[in-house]
Amino acid sequence: MRILVAMSGGVDSSVVAARLQAEGHEVVGATLQLYDARSAAKKGACCAGQDIRDARAVADRLGFAHYVIDAEKRFQDSVIGRFADAYAAGETPVPCVACNQGVKFTDLLGLARDIGAEAMATGHYVRRVEGPHGAELHRPVDSARDQSWFLFATTRDQLDFLRFPLGDMPDKAAVRAEAERYGLVVAGKPDSQDLCFVNDGSYVDLVERMRPEMAGPGEIVDSQGKIVGEHDGVMRFTVGQSKRLGNAAWLDGQRQMVVGVEPGKRRVIIGPRAHSYVESLLVRDVNWLVDAPPEGIECAVQMRAREVPRAARIRPVPQGALVQLEEPAMPAPGQACVFYQGTRILGGGFICRTETESAA
């Protein structure tokens, strides 16, 4: 069948393309141009970076069609812009979810359907399992590369069309070995790190350039509004963190942590670690990969990209879902709360901001 492969120019998606072709499929490669890798160099200039070159080299070597899709404007609006907006709203966003959800699994997937493809494959480490009630999304075999948390917003309709051939790979070494067997130039290419669109400096610099009003030092206050310290920029703080608080890290013999961020006032609110945990939280924009259980469901939730899931009970509510944690935790607004049952993703949503405000 004709399959569109989303190719980043890295080793993972290149192996996906090579393997599908070896299996006899008609592979069509597509690389999204998400941002100008040389934006600093020359505005409006052509912009084929190394990754596009690599993706093309793989396609040329294997002899299948490859296209570069211009999604710069879309990516700027739907991912980078929303990333900055989230910080401005005192949240800690997950841009990879927004990108998968929009540019990749809506736009590119739409293009795949338009050109008559019967499926779209990516190099994500996640497993798609044909279950009795349709496609299921599961954690991959290689837990070190698990990307399932970032893919919770995949809809059932999208999942139906998607393929993730690397979900069964034991480890990255096996993927690289497969790349070598296919003779791919990218077999030894280093993995991409952190956020793809932040290439110089940090995400903090990027957001500060986009929202200069949020940049610069500000006050650290306690929940009564009393100034207890100073910080070097609100974007560096996420609810739940204890680092970067300086002398305010311990107050009255109690370990402190961030309980809220107020970007408008350039304020970081802290509270004693022991007393700030919550037992329940609200999540919004919930995506269910099973039929939403009206009576609620016992499962495990993962609230950060890398953490051990914790037991919880989820109940759908009109605003999204209510998560009742078995043991208190400190969820960060804007992050994803993903519902798992064993290896399977049941659904997930974004953590809502709780009413933690400084008194003043």
Add this chain to the structure above:
Amino acid sequence: MVSTSAGSPQRQPIIYLDANATEPLRPEARDAFLEAAELTGNPSSVHRAGRMARAMLEQARDDVAQAFEVVPLNCIFTSGGTEANVLAMHGLSAGRRFLVGATEHDAVRKGFPEGADVTWLAVEKDGTVSLAGLEQALNASDTPAFVCLMLANNETGVLHPITDIATLCQRYGAHLHVDGVQAAGRIAFSVTASGVNSFALSGHKTGGPKGAGALLLAGPAPGRVLPLFEGGGQEQGRRGGTQPLPAIAGMAAALRTALQTPRNLSPLRDRIEHAACAVGAVVSGAQAPRLHNTSSLILPGRLAQEQLMRLDLEGICVSAGSACSSGKVAFSHVLQAMGFEAQAGQALRVSLPWNVQEEDVTRFIQVYENMARKAASGLKLSTLI
């Protein structure tokens, strides 16, 4: 996974309808190219090998000059169309301000010297330059003008009324530089009779090999041009660097053949346009005089990117407005200048090569009709939407 019977695009025969990107090599050009490649000499050398190369170079110069009715010493060989345009814009524009057509090729749009005073010339809805607008711009200042307008547009094939434009330019003492890259070899054109001052062309757009072009100058005496690089003083000190003789000889042979054995492609073009319009397409520039091989087909609501991919996967090579060197499909500045908005991202350019076959056109029409009838998801992947 269910397997379909659809063959891979690599196994399908290619139907090449992208002549305005590059024409297929003409056999006469190939022969001349190979013959020149066998010659060892450098045309600048004084020995016999050099003289043999020079003789071939000067024969090519005579041929190209004759084709456009300029004197041979006013045919300056370059590496291609872009260099010919840029050489004119840098080397002939001293003391002049620039008036540049809004639908020019990027070679010209981005070809003027740094700090140049540039006024953009609007086009009418049909793609031809507004003569009233040109006159207004010529009149706007006492500084003499350097006017850049193309003979035929690369995306729409629309022909500017060059003779009228030349008359106007002469009246205001302006230099008229014409980018003739798409027109050369496709329509007969006399630089001298039309009244233009300089004219750029490219070898591979007429069926020659890539790597050669020429800047032609009007007038009986060798025109002075400030070189972009002096090098060894070749081309009368107007373009340094050893001439690529095989590409130049190939260009001359291609031009000769193209002009001596013209083939009117408009019946085939009209067949395509008729069929495309029947399934909802709009032809841009249809009201203006046009090249006989070029159609700009807008399929409303359907992104050029998607159309291009669909056709390519069926083995059909056409192009979208303008693709940058990264391969991504951008909006067409030509169609935007003609007043199209979102539709400037929904156009395909079909340009028939000199050797197009009737059945190529039939196959194209069949695939295009199929594409137009299929529903699309309404993509948002695009720069302007």
